[in-house]
Amino acid sequence: MKTPAKRVPGSSRASKVPLAATSALSLTVDRDLQLPIYLQICQRFKTAIAQGHLRPGDRVPAVRGLASELNLARGTVEAAYRLLADEGYLLVRGAAGTVVSPGLINVSGQKALKITPPAQQIPQTEQRAAQPVILPFQMGLPALDAFPRKVWNRIVARRLRSGGVASLSYPDAAGYWPLRERVATYLGLSRGVVCAPEQVFITAGYRAALELVLHTLSRRGDKIWFEDPGYMNARKFLSESGVRLVPVPVDQDGIMVGQGRKLAPDARFALVTPSHQSPLGVTLSLERRMALLAWAGAGKPEERSWIIEDDYDSEYRYQGRPLPALKSLDRDDRVIYTGTFSKVMFPGLRLAYMVAPAGEVARFQRGSAGMRASSPYLFQASVADFMAEGHFSRHLKKMRSLYAHRRAITAQALLQVFGDSMKIDLQAGGMHLLATLQDGEEDTAIAARARQHGLSVHGLSDFCIAAQRPPGLLLSFTNIVDTDHALRVAQQLKRAFD
Amino acid sequence: MKTPAKRVPGSSRASKVPLAATSALSLTVDRDLQLPIYLQICQRFKTAIAQGHLRPGDRVPAVRGLASELNLARGTVEAAYRLLADEGYLLVRGAAGTVVSPGLINVSGQKALKITPPAQQIPQTEQRAAQPVILPFQMGLPALDAFPRKVWNRIVARRLRSGGVASLSYPDAAGYWPLRERVATYLGLSRGVVCAPEQVFITAGYRAALELVLHTLSRRGDKIWFEDPGYMNARKFLSESGVRLVPVPVDQDGIMVGQGRKLAPDARFALVTPSHQSPLGVTLSLERRMALLAWAGAGKPEERSWIIEDDYDSEYRYQGRPLPALKSLDRDDRVIYTGTFSKVMFPGLRLAYMVAPAGEVARFQRGSAGMRASSPYLFQASVADFMAEGHFSRHLKKMRSLYAHRRAITAQALLQVFGDSMKIDLQAGGMHLLATLQDGEEDTAIAARARQHGLSVHGLSDFCIAAQRPPGLLLSFTNIVDTDHALRVAQQLKRAFD
Numbered sequence: 001m002k003t004p005a006k007r008v009p010g011s012s013r014a015s016k017v018p019l020a021a022t023s024a025l026s027l028t029v030d031r032d033l034q035l036p037i038y039l040q041i042c043q044r045f046k047t048a049i050a051q052g053h054l055r056p057g058d059r060v061p062a063v064r065g066l067a068s069e070l071n072l073a074r075g076t077v078e079a080a081y082r083l084l085a086d087e088g089y090l091l092v093r094g095a096a097g098t099v100v101s102p103g104l105i106n107v108s109g110q111k112a113l114k115i116t117p118p119a120q121q122i123p124q125t126e127q128r129a130a131q132p133v134i135l136p137f138q139m140g141l142p143a144l145d146a147f148p149r150k151v152w153n154r155i156v157a158r159r160l161r162s163g164g165v166a167s168l169s170y171p172d173a174a175g176y177w178p179l180r181e182r183v184a185t186y187l188g189l190s191r192g193v194v195c196a197p198e199q200v201f202i203t204a205g206y207r208a209a210l211e212l213v214l215h216t217l218s219r220r221g222d223k224i225w226f227e228d229p230g231y232m233n234a235r236k237f238l239s240e241s242g243v244r245l246v247p248v249p250v251d252q253d254g255i256m257v258g259q260g261r262k263l264a265p266d267a268r269f270a271l272v273t274p275s276h277q278s279p280l281g282v283t284l285s286l287e288r289r290m291a292l293l294a295w296a297g298a299g300k301p302e303e304r305s306w307i308i309e310d311d312y313d314s315e316y317r318y319q320g321r322p323l324p325a326l327k328s329l330d331r332d333d334r335v336i337y338t339g340t341f342s343k344v345m346f347p348g349l350r351l352a353y354m355v356a357p358a359g360e361v362a363r364f365q366r367g368s369a370g371m372r373a374s375s376p377y378l379f380q381a382s383v384a385d386f387m388a389e390g391h392f393s394r395h396l397k398k399m400r401s402l403y404a405h406r407r408a409i410t411a412q413a414l415l416q417v418f419g420d421s422m423k424i425d426l427q428a429g430g431m432h433l434l435a436t437l438q439d440g441e442e443d444t445a446i447a448a449r450a451r452q453h454g455l456s457v458h459g460l461s462d463f464c465i466a467a468q469r470p471p472g473l474l475l476s477f478t479n480i481v482d483t484d485h486a487l488r489v490a491q492q493l494k495r496a497f498d
Numbered sequence: 499m500k501t502p503a504k505r506v507p508g509s510s511r512a513s514k515v516p517l518a519a520t521s522a523l524s525l526t527v528d529r530d531l532q533l534p535i536y537l538q539i540c541q542r543f544k545t546a547i548a549q550g551h552l553r554p555g556d557r558v559p560a561v562r563g564l565a566s567e568l569n570l571a572r573g574t575v576e577a578a579y580r581l582l583a584d585e586g587y588l589l590v591r592g593a594a595g596t597v598v599s600p601g602l603i604n605v606s607g608q609k610a611l612k613i614t615p616p617a618q619q620i621p622q623t624e625q626r627a628a629q630p631v632i633l634p635f636q637m638g639l640p641a642l643d644a645f646p647r648k649v650w651n652r653i654v655a656r657r658l659r660s661g662g663v664a665s666l667s668y669p670d671a672a673g674y675w676p677l678r679e680r681v682a683t684y685l686g687l688s689r690g691v692v693c694a695p696e697q698v699f700i701t702a703g704y705r706a707a708l709e710l711v712l713h714t715l716s717r718r719g720d721k722i723w724f725e726d727p728g729y730m731n732a733r734k735f736l737s738e739s740g741v742r743l744v745p746v747p748v749d750q751d752g753i754m755v756g757q758g759r760k761l762a763p764d765a766r767f768a769l770v771t772p773s774h775q776s777p778l779g780v781t782l783s784l785e786r787r788m789a790l791l792a793w794a795g796a797g798k799p800e801e802r803s804w805i806i807e808d809d810y811d812s813e814y815r816y817q818g819r820p821l822p823a824l825k826s827l828d829r830d831d832r833v834i835y836t837g838t839f840s841k842v843m844f845p846g847l848r849l850a851y852m853v854a855p856a857g858e859v860a861r862f863q864r865g866s867a868g869m870r871a872s873s874p875y876l877f878q879a880s881v882a883d884f885m886a887e888g889h890f891s892r893h894l895k896k897m898r899s900l901y902a903h904r905r906a907i908t909a910q911a912l913l914q915v916f917g918d919s920m921k922i923d924l925q926a927g928g929m930h931l932l933a934t935l936q937d938g939e940e941d942t943a944i945a946a947r948a949r950q951h952g953l954s955v956h957g958l959s960d961f962c963i964a965a966q967r968p969p970g971l972l973l974s975f976t977n978i979v980d981t982d983h984a985l986r987v988a989q990q991l992k993r994a995f996d
Contacts, residue, residue: 036859039696040694046675144666145663166631168647170846204702220740236868350874370734372731375702376848
């Protein structure tokens with residue numbers, strides 16, 4: 001095996017070099033492909049992990065050994081391992097050797113709806129390659145173990161059978177009509193947003209909703225107020241789509257509207273998270289809400305601005321009642337409301353929605369038709385049924401108490417492990433905690449080390465543009481299943497500080 | 499009913515005005531919504547048609563009558579009817595009154611897999627609102643009646659049951675790994691494209707594939723060769739995404755590479771349809787293929803260009819064997835290959851794919867991760883199974899002979915109805931016919947009138963930028979089920995010429 005297979009120049013058959021030590025992983029490297037070999041190695045490791053051939057905690061071959069076995073430069077194998085470690089698959093322990101990250105939560109169990117805490121999972125028997133894994137503290141995910149899959153599967157299967165030939169054609173670009181009706185009703189009852197189904201547009205996730213808004217209403221170079229700190233993915237998308245970001249500071253009452261008016265009174269948009277600011281978790285005060293609406297509605301028609309309200313996790317509030325959406329106060333038709341099914345149902349659906357201003361429905365219809373970015377009928381129809389049959393609100397209610405519990409045990413475990421060196425701010429709602437660190441600690445460096453330990457942690461600084469905030473870590477609690485699990489991941493996190 | 503319901507100022511309850519003549523349609527107009535009333539009327543008509551309360555051929559109330567009944571201006575009802583007619587739902591017959599378009603093919607039959615020819619369909623019993631309808635001659639649709647829905651439903655149901663909790667999380671942005679493997683194998687065997695699964699990226703339709711390419715490789719202002727005439731939807735998308743379109747003429751041998759070199763030697767991209775030019779249907783000659791590749795690969799690395807090969811319906815070829823893809827000749831790694839499942843399977847899937855150049859895989863990985871535009875796991879996994887179990891190639895084979903038949907009967911019927919006044923060019927492949935009209939006829943005007951008659955027809959001129967072509971109509975034959983049907987729609991088309 002030490003001799004590499006002879007390369008046949010110009011041959012169309014690839015020469016395969018099986019790896020002795022890793023033959024169980026069916027690792028092969030194809031030297032005739034122009035694809036960089038380190039990426040080939042990465043992908044094979046991911047597949048082996050997903051298929052259960054490599055389990056969390058398993059040692060992987062040393063760099064030197066694997067390189068010599070494959071007759072590759074050590075740098076190639078090192079590059080592969082580094083990428084795998086960056087993505088949380090491998091844990092580099094220095095002299096102790098490199099292992100598959102013990103923090104990987106392998107959640108492919110057939111019937112067990114409980115997420116198995118790390119280092120205790122049973123390897124998969126069925127081949128199910130390259131399925132996503134859930135890392136401890138991973139943001140933006142609801143409690144996937146608690147989703148009523150049986151009910152959901154029944155609904156999808158029924159829709160599948162009754163779909164008809166027309167369900168195979170291009171879906172309506174604006175969304176499946178009965179789902180638009182359901183969303184309009186839900187928003188009226190739960191969020192105080194009065195709208196017609198014609199105003200509701202279904203999109204393939206939140207980014208697609210933002211894209212539809214910009215595609216329909218924005219011109220290149222338009223200024224947009226952006227919360228600082230603010231949601232990283234939105235910042236990335238906006239800065240790529242030709243609008244000019246104007247960072248506006250956030251304090252305890254949410255976005256500082258007065259500052260925004262000073263920095264860019266003529267901005268065409270403001271993107272805000274009023275219910276539960278992303279990432280600080282504060283709520284936009286009533287006074288600020290009125291000031292924001294007044295700013296957007298002032299002046300001649302062509303001088304007015306649009307407010308994009310991202311109401312991503314407003315459903316989760318553990319103290320007091322959910323606040324009505326900013327849109328419910330919108331007398332001048334300036335607010336574009338966006339919400340998502342990723343947080344209440346699950347992100348694999350790839351479904352979100354936006355509510356167009358009543359006066360702009362025809363433009364948004366043309367915009368969505370032009371984008372040709374519709375979502376499959378099957379899931380849209382199934383979500384409509386899920387809502388119509390009451391499962392949506394039942395699940396939401398169940399999750400509110402589950403998250404209150406998971407939040408409490410996570411906070412408790414962090415306090416127990418970190419003591420006074422970490423301050424945990426329990427906000428009124430949301431799906432993550434903000435853990436404030438001691439002055440002088442570097443949150444992004446700690447977060448990077450935590451990721452090397454197989455945890456999915458973000459430093460608050462990464463969400464800041466110009467803002468100066470005390471260092472902090474953003475930690476989701478939604479998939480922390482019990483006290484043991486919470487303690488274990490808190491201890492893992494502690495090691496990232498050493 | 500002549501007295502409108504009294505409006506209560508400031509009331510949050512909407513005042514509903516039921517329509518006497520259309521009460522069976524549950525038509526209501528909500529005067530308290532800011533949504534334009536004509537759009538409310540439109541949507542209610544569409545729902546009534548989709549639910550079978552209004553059937554093809556049914557007369558709708560006269561504008562004057564409906565306006566007076568609703569106490570609306572006649573212009574409001576006229577605007578609604580005009581939009582409905584533009585979209586093919588209504589047929590305005592002047593003095594003979596307005597009817598629901600008899601051309602609407604209502605394809606929601608439960609078990610009947612046959613598409614019912616127009617004016618013969620059975621109204622739906624089950625409520626299934628706002629499902630898409632298939633219009634005669636509609637481009638870009640495969641034969642939806644012939645898709646093996648039973649097999650497909652079985653596969654999807656199985657994947658649904660075995661999905662596991664991880665299937666609820668964010669899908670891999672680059673696509674579901676086993677599907678990427680299947681596509682790589684398929685392309686190798688069927689299209690002569692040798693690539694690794696790592697090079698294959700799954701996207702939510704063709705537009706998303708183009709978006710991924712531009713997002714990853716383009717800079718604002720980059721020039722792109724674009725076939726003239728060329729695919730309208732791509733032209734629209736490209737002109738919105740900040741690249742500069744350079745129309746390059748097409749002749750019998752495909753895109754005129756020499757002209758492109760004269761017009762924009764420094765273009766960074768060329769978007770081409772080599773197998774079956776869209777819309778002319780010609781094949782790019784071998785000489786032109788080599789010239790195109792030579793142009794793209796010439797110069798220093800930073801001077802080279804990318805060729806985007808859109809291989810959208812290459813699978814359908816009725817004379818001779820399918821030609822290998824342009825990508826199969828690509829020695830310099832300059833071709834980005836794109837294909838779609840919309841034509842061989844069905845467009846409601848919203849799945850396409852692209853093959854990244856081997857040297858650019860890491861960039862495309864970052865690009866796809868940044869776009870967060872992944873597709874639901876369920877359909878990706880099901881398509882992988884559909885391919886693995888041989889259904890994909892079986893269906894493709896079946897469709898080749900079905901389309902050859904449908905093409906023949908459609909061409910025959912057109913000849914019978916139009917005689918010498920229309921010339922039909924049977925190209926080697928594809929899913930539509932190009933019917934050349936007599937000089938001086940205005941194809942776009944005829945196509946617009948045909949749409950008023952409930953047919954989905956495009957004029958060739960709409961695909962031209964600077965190109966001067968004889969007038970022509972683009973007519974899909976894939977959903978023309980038998981000789982009777984073909985004759986009926988040909989006669990309907992004839993009326994658009996009068």
